[in-house]
Amino acid sequence: MRAVPIKPLKPWFQTIDDTGLALNWCEFFGNTQPVELDIGCGRGLFLFNAAVTTPGTNFLGLEIDYREGRRTATRLMKRDLKNARVIGGDCRTVLSKLIAPESVAAVHVYFPDPWWKKRHHKRRLFNDEFLLMLTRILQPGGLLHHWTDVADYFEMVLALMERHPQFARCAPPPEREADNDMDYHTSFERKKRKLGLPVYRGLWQRTAQVPDAQASAQQTSVD
Numbered sequence: 687m688r689a690v691p692i693k694p695l696k697p698w699f700q701t702i703d704d705t706g707l708a709l710n711w712c713e714f715f716g717n718t719q720p721v722e723l724d725i726g727c728g729r730g731l732f733l734f735n736a737a738v739t740t741p742g743t744n745f746l747g748l749e750i751d752y753r754e755g756r757r758t759a760t761r762l763m764k765r766d767l768k769n770a771r772v773i774g775g776d777c778r779t780v781l782s783k784l785i786a787p788e789s790v791a792a793v794h795v796y797f798p799d800p801w802w803k804k805r806h807h808k809r810r811l812f813n814d815e816f817l818l819m820l821t822r823i824l825q826p827g828g829l830l831h832h833w834t835d836v837a838d839y840f841e842m843v844l845a846l847m848e849r850h851p852q853f854a855r856c857a858p859p860p861e862r863e864a865d866n867d868m869d870y871h872t873s874f875e876r877k878k879r880k881l882g883l884p885v886y887r888g889l890w891q892r893t894a895q896v897p898d899a900q901a902s903a904q905q906t907s908v909d
């Protein structure tokens with residue numbers, strides 16, 4: 687059987703190996719617009735809509751599942767969107783190694799994998815190390831958006847954020863009725879709301895000051 691050739695999707699989809707070790711946003715997007723990240727972008731409903739409705743901002747999706755990342759990138763390419771890209775690979779590598787300090791205006795983490803079993807909770811994306819990665823890359827005043835349908839995950843995130851005073855909690859946008867079948871923020875929001883499940887929304891702002899102990903931990907984590 688002949689192997690099916692992989693569709694070239696550059697620059698919409700690239701792997702960590704393709705991008706090299708230090709991302710320069712101006713070269714990467716070809717402009718100086720602010721950059722927002724969609725971590726675990728999945729099928730890219732948020733990334734695509736955000737890029738279309740906010741052309742003055744660049745959006746980068748990070749997706750460990752190449753098939754999903756390529757599917758999202760195909761939609762971006764068909765529309766020839768210049769302000770949206772996907773990098774395939776583990777977001778933690780991109781966050782800790784490829785992104786310059788204080789160079790990101792907002793981070794979106796929608797419906798991260800819940801890892802239901804207690805013994806798997808340590809695999810959850812949100813933990814102290816992840817928050818220190820976000821602290822390093824977010825500009826002071828930058829925003830962290832997080833939504834989930836998993837009550838215990840949200841409780842865990844709220845407790846975690848309390849331990850990180852470099853993030854101040856803000857009021858998230860209220861839920862609104864969808865106008866049509868695709869009028870949802872992300873594919874998972876659509877799926878969960880159609881099942882009648884609640885969606886927990888969190889919004890935090892990165893404060894200007896990073897407490898000393900955390901600043902040195904941050905420095906160590908990227909050395």
Ligand SMILES: C[S@@+](CC[C@H](N)C(=O)[O-])C[C@H]1O[C@@H](n2cnc3c(N)ncnc32)[C@H](O)[C@@H]1O
Nearest residue numbers: 726727728749750751776777796797872873874
């Ligand atoms: C439950 S889905 C949510 C997708 C999308 N955010 C949404 O709301 O529809 C979680 C996504 O995160 C991705 N993911 C999980 N761990 C990741 C990691 N370490 N780096 C990048 N993506 C990751 C998964 O492959 C999956 O596409």
